[in-house]
Amino acid sequence: MxxxxxxxxxxxxxIQKIILGLVYGLTFHGTVVLTQAGIQxxxxxxxxxxxxxxxxILLNIVQMYNAQLPILRRESGSFMYRPVAYYLAxxxxxxxxxxxxTTIFMSIAYFLMGLSMDATKFALTLAVSLAIANVSxxxxxxxxxICPSVGVGVAIAQQxxxxxxxxxxxxxxxLHSFPVYLGWLQYLSWIRxxxxxxxxxxxxxxxxxxxxxNFTETCRATGQIVLHSEDxxxxxxxxxxxxxxxxxxxxxxxxxxxxxxxxxxxxxx
Numbered sequence: 229m230x231x232x233x234x235x236x237x238x239x240x241x242x243i244q245k246i247i248l249g250l251v252y253g254l255t256f257h258g259t260v261v262l263t264q265a266g267i268q269x270x271x272x273x274x275x276x277x278x279x280x281x282x283x284x285i286l287l288n289i290v291q292m293y294n295a296q297l298p299i300l301r302r303e304s305g306s307f308m309y310r311p312v313a314y315y316l317a318x319x320x321x322x323x324x325x326x327x328x329x330t331t332i333f334m335s336i337a338y339f340l341m342g343l344s345m346d347a348t349k350f351a352l353t354l355a356v357s358l359a360i361a362n363v364s365x366x367x368x369x370x371x372x373x374i375c376p377s378v379g380v381g382v383a384i385a386q387q388x389x390x391x392x393x394x395x396x397x398x399x400x401x402x403l404h405s406f407p408v409y410l411g412w413l414q415y416l417s418w419i420r421x422x423x424x425x426x427x428x429x430x431x432x433x434x435x436x437x438x439x440x441x442n443f444t445e446t447c448r449a450t451g452q453i454v455l456h457s458e459d460x461x462x463x464x465x466x467x468x469x470x471x472x473x474x475x476x477x478x479x480x481x482x483x484x485x486x487x488x489x490x491x492x493x494x495x496x497x
Contacts, residue, residue: 241325245333252276252333253340260342263438264447267454273341274426275398277353278419280337281330281360283389289368290381293318297373301491311491315484318369326361330354343430352429359472360422366479367418373486396420403459418475424460425468431455432462 256276259269300314334354344350368385375381395410396419397403403414414420434451448454455462 238325238328241329242332245329246336248280249333249336250340252280252337256341258342262434262436263440267437267448270343270430271398271427271458273343274430275423277334277337277357278360278398278422278426279393280333281357281422282364282419285326285361286364286368286371286385286389287382289365290372290375290385291378293369293372294375294378294381297490311488312484315487319480322365323362326358326365330357330361333357349429353426356422356425356429356469356472359469359476360418363418363472363476363479366476366483369483370479370486373483373490392417392419396423397459398423415471416475418472421468421471421475424458425465425472427455427458427460428462428465428468432465 252273256269256273260266260273261269300311303309331354334350334357338350338353339345343353367388371381371385371388375384391413393399394401395406395414395417397414398419403420406414431451431454434454437447437449437451437454439447439449448457452462
């Protein structure tokens with residue numbers, strides 16, 4: 229509704245995405261090449277796309293939803309609408325916003341980075357980014373409704389971002405190296421599924437990577453070797469999309485239940 233009442237918000241978001249697309253794209257422009265150094269550059273470019281698709285949305289949702297709670301309490305308490313109608317309306321209203329934001333950002337950043345000119349790869353990468361954005365919104369909704377204030381919600385969201393990054397396998401530690409008692413956390417990391425999906429899309433059909441540089445590590449001469457070195461399998465692309473869908477549904481269900489409990493607790497109080 230804010231976008232309808234105040235079109236400046238949408239224009240500001242579009243301008244912001246154009247600027248971010250240019251910044252991200254120009255940062256990696258000319259570095260994504262089929263060499264050993266280019267492998268790290270390409271993975272860094274894809275990880276930046278995943279992070280931009282996630283963390284900014286997560287924090288925005290936490291701040292917005294928590295701020296809207298007093299209005300929801302008043303209007304639902306007056307039987308103007310049911311909480312389920314409110315929540316579904318929010319969920320549906322955000323999808324076109326994410327679609328516009330993500331498409332604008334990806335159309336600029338992706339091609340400036342030089343990842344691939346293949347239309348199918350771009351479409352799949354865009355689909356991954358859109359899925360990540362929607363999962364991030366679901367996580368943000370859950371955090372907003374279980375936290376007593378915006379400040380607490382933002383603090384928890386920031387810690388959540390660190391946890392999903394650590395257990396994504398994209399940085400710090402390989403997926404197979406997690407201790408047994410913490411390894412299960414990787415299955416809650418939407419960053420893991422998003423980055424793995426983008427990596428598979430980019431690397432799976434690349435067959436010749438230059439090994440002319442003086443590298444001390446083993447030369448990764450094909451895209452399949454790159455995927456294997458990251459503990460990723462081409463066959464898991466469908467599974468990654470499936471798990472992003474599971475996390476989307478699971479966190480939204482948890483968020484809605486948390487909202488209902490919070491409203492009932494306030495009404496009974």
